[in-house]
Amino acid sequence: QKEVEQDPGPLSVPEGAIVSLNCTYSNSAFQYFMWYRQYSRKGPELLMYTYSSGNKEDGRFTAQVDKSSKYISLFIRDSQPSDSATYLCAMIYQGGKLIFGQGTELSVKP
Amino acid sequence: DTEVTQTPKHLVMGMTNKKSLKCEQHMGHRAMYWYKQKAKKPPELMFVYSYEKLSINESVPSRFSPECPNSSLLNLHLHALQPEDSALYLCASSGYSWFEADTQYFGPGTRLTVL
Numbered sequence: 550q551k552e553v554e555q556d557p558g559p560l561s562v563p564e565g566a567i568v569s570l571n572c573t574y575s576n577s578a579f580q581y582f583m584w585y586r587q588y589s590r591k592g593p594e595l596l597m598y599t600y601s602s603g604n605k606e607d608g609r610f611t612a613q614v615d616k617s618s619k620y621i622s623l624f625i626r627d628s629q630p631s632d633s634a635t636y637l638c639a640m641i642y643q644g645g646k647l648i649f650g651q652g653t654e655l656s657v658k659p
Numbered sequence: 660d661t662e663v664t665q666t667p668k669h670l671v672m673g674m675t676n677k678k679s680l681k682c683e684q685h686m687g688h689r690a691m692y693w694y695k696q697k698a699k700k701p702p703e704l705m706f707v708y709s710y711e712k713l714s715i716n717e718s719v720p721s722r723f724s725p726e727c728p729n730s731s732l733l734n735l736h737l738h739a740l741q742p743e744d745s746a747l748y749l750c751a752s753s754g755y756s757w758f759e760a761d762t763q764y765f766g767p768g769t770r771l772t773v774l
Contacts, residue, residue, distance in 0.1 A: 557699075580760050581760050581761070581762065583762055583763075585765070590747070590768075590770065591767055591768065592663075592665075592747075592749050592765040592766050592767040592768040593702065593749070593765045594765070595762060595763075595764055595765070598762045637701055641760040641761075642760050643758065643759060643760045644758050644760075645760065646704055646707075646715070647704070647763055649701035649702060650701065651700075651701060652699075652700075652701055654699075
């Protein structure tokens with residue numbers, strides 16, 4: 550079993566839709582939870598990071614962490630074609646390495 | 660400014676060539692990383708430098724040789740690579756020692772092709 554599981558998609562939605570991206574993890578030691586956006590042939594761009602359970606909002610993006618269920622989510626409201634990218638969840642604990650999910654490929658159609 | 664820069668953007672080299680990848684950050688971060696990423700896969704950790712000392716080597720072949728000249732710079736020297744080493748090479752940095760779990764900021768990557 551992988552430490553972090555993420556559905557690779559691809560996920561295709563119409564412009565304006567709400568997108569939900571999810572990851573599950575097995576190691577309860579994880580402390581920081583991150584979402585990266587990666588456009589084709591570019592480096593990962595840090596979108597959101599959270600430390601505790603609960604929600605964190607930044608513009609159209611909301612990151613949610615449920616440590617009791619070992620489940621994290623990223624919601625994108627009013628999705629735009631420019632949101633089309635691969636979204637990677639990642640998590641880390643003290644003394645550990647950054648562990649990525651497989652990445653979900655998202656396509657937002659105009 | 661959360662920027663990590665990498666040069667060159669693209670590199671094509673033969674199996675007998677020697678080349679270097681360069682990475683720079685001016686965020687005052689003390690941990691720097693090299694990752695390798697193949698198409699449709701997440702980044703894989705290669706090396707970690709913390710306070711300019713090599714802290715982690717993920718059993719990377721010796722044809723990859725990292726160097727950290729100072730706290731802002733990280734190099735990756737390449738020699739006698741194989742075609743399967745073709746990939747996107749990513750540099751990242753984080754605020755503290757790698758041991759202190761922290762968010763990592765990535766550069767744009769160098770796309771390497773080995774002929």
